Amino acid sequence: MAAYDLYGFKGVAIFEAKSKVEEKLNFYFEERDSSYLGGVYYKFGGKESESFVLKGNIDPFDGESVEQMFSDYPILLYVDTTLRSEEIKLLLGPDFYLLRHEMFD
Known part of the structure; x- marks a missing residue:
């Protein structure tokens, strides 16, 4: 079963959060820009597999x-x-707080 998790980060700089996630999970986000999503956000992964969005x-x-x-x-x-x-x-450790955890088939 696949999980859909939401984490919160209390720091104010998205770039700080981006660096921490990349370091802890050993991947690099792609920077994107969308007025719908509030400007600059970061994405890693695909539509049919595990993916991460930081915003x-x-x-x-x-x-x-x-x-x-x-x-x-x-x-x-x-x-x-x-x-x-x-x-x-x-891997994310105490910097990121798990806010929501949902399981789906």
Whole structure:
């Protein structure tokens, strides 16, 4: 079963979070830009496999948090379609707080 996890990062600089994830998970994000997603964000992985998206927790249209239940976290890391949820949680360590964990077939 694949997991869909959401992590929060309390640091204010997305570049700091990007560097930490890349170091801990041993991959490099691709920088992207989307007005829909609030400007610059980072992505690693594909549509049919495990993927990571790192972005700010600000909705560009209303200025509110994208994940309003987790508005205390200015940076979000979405981990989609992973089969190694526990491993990623351990690798990310205490810098990233697991906010949501969902399992799907």
